[in-house]
Amino acid sequence: MIAVAIAIKTKRTFAKAGVITGLIIGGLFAGLPVLWMLSTSFKSNGEVFQNPPKLITQTFSLDAYTEILGNGTQLRYFLNSYIVAIAVTLLTLLVALLAGYAFSRFNFPFQKTINAVIVSVQAVPPITLVIPYFGLVVALGLYNTYPGLILTHMVFTLPYAIIMITAYLNTLPKELDESVKVDGGTGWTALWRILVPISVPGLIAVGVYTFMISWNEYLFALTLTRTDDMRTVPIGIQMLMGQHSYEWNQMMAMSILGSIPVLVLFLLFQKRFIGGLTAGAVKA
């Protein structure tokens, strides 16, 4: 009996050691490149390829950061990314909320068809769209402007946001909005007075994801803008790669600064975000 208990315990200890080893190896695979980026951002450019390489540099310096943050062109990239991503987020939430309300609270002809079109938009390759977008944006006079970028980013964010918000509103009982209608209110008041306030958690999750997509978007930002005062952070990182002959420390500092908004949003809303995302992926 005791021997069996010990055997089981040893087996558990071995299993535990195995899992921990596996987790650490996986963790190094996932984390080391990120750590190396961080470490390089604190080096001087001469030390980047020193032999042997050091994870922690002796001459720790913030020069790369002050260089980026003291450069007007670079700061403009950040400003542009914030303007575009925030505008995309607010507009997407507004449009998707109205659409989600329609899908969740009404039955109407072509409902399934419209829904299918929205879902299928997600599969259309950006590279197929970028050519007509270029023609369209130039024709509309939106080339190299914020509205051109904001509008085109919504093709990525809107379908996801509508699907998620519809699913969220479906979880809220219809009696909630009926009570407003009994009091003489309209569907419109029910939406804004009742549904929106209690949907805040869902809207935040959708908003965070929307912001992330827009902040990270590369292809449209590359093709639909031309001048430095309209470029966004991902393009700015690429520009740093060509311009100076590889200022690796600055590229890493810019990469970290450019990743902070998304990292912060993710850490703040982690649970809600993963929950919403997997609910979509598992159910979808």
Add this chain to the structure above:
Amino acid sequence: MTLLASKAAPPVEQAAPARKTLARRLVPYGYLSPTIVLIVVLMVVPIVMVISYSFRDNVIVQENSVFAGFANYTKVLTDPDFLVAMKNTAIFITVSMVAHLVLGLAFAMMLNTQLLSGVTKAIFRIVYILPWLFTIAVIAVIWRLLLDPSGVINYVLHSLGLINQSVNWLGDPGMALWAVTFINIWSGYPFFMISLLAGLQGIPNDLYEAAAVDGTNWFQRFVHVTLPQLRPVIISMAVLDLIWTSQQFALIWMTTGGGPLNTTEMLSTYTYKQAFSEYEFSTASAAAVIVLLLTMVLAFFYVRQQRER
């Protein structure tokens, strides 16, 4: 009399509700109108445009385009560069998908273990999700730094005696495709992992207990309980991953630009170059339509799979 009256009355009375119902019927379309306008402007019109471009010559850059029939398609489909791009894309997406699945499942199962405390698992989970939180531009520069001929990966492999001289991972025609595929594997597995983790947590514990009572070992439980239970998630993630990876442009563009010698040319970079480097918007449109059709084939499988569930 009363009967007649009540019979005669309805048409009059119904006329008003009928108008009301018509208005009411239009209400959902009112809420949907911004979405419909955006979908038309951002999807329907552009797709019609790109299809019409693909059958014409001299589009966008010149004012008078002419009808060209299937000439652009013939040009693209007989272009050796395009065929290489097809082959590279097929390798890139298949290897990435399989590796994403294997890594995602392995990591998800480790994170789902009952042997460790919740806090430890939460910390590891954040580390494991990290690659997914960085934009592709950042991922591209990180890996250019790591894979540089004088970079840290070459140093480590050299110190371990695995290589004799520095390898230019992204610049060597024999290596570049595997290098970009590896980077894509690193950046893409977390999404698989998150979804599979949710799937694992949804498997009822009774199934494992019943299997344990039957005297099965860990591997048998994995094959007979875990995999069948995860099957729907795995299949839908796999198809989605093929679609997404086939659309990958930024990673290739910022690491190799499709080179060296077309060895990492993908359908996306080929199309982009035709349009924005060569200004051959007609050929680019034909390539873009072919890419769209290939994606639709994958999407069709996805939708069919969803229906079966």
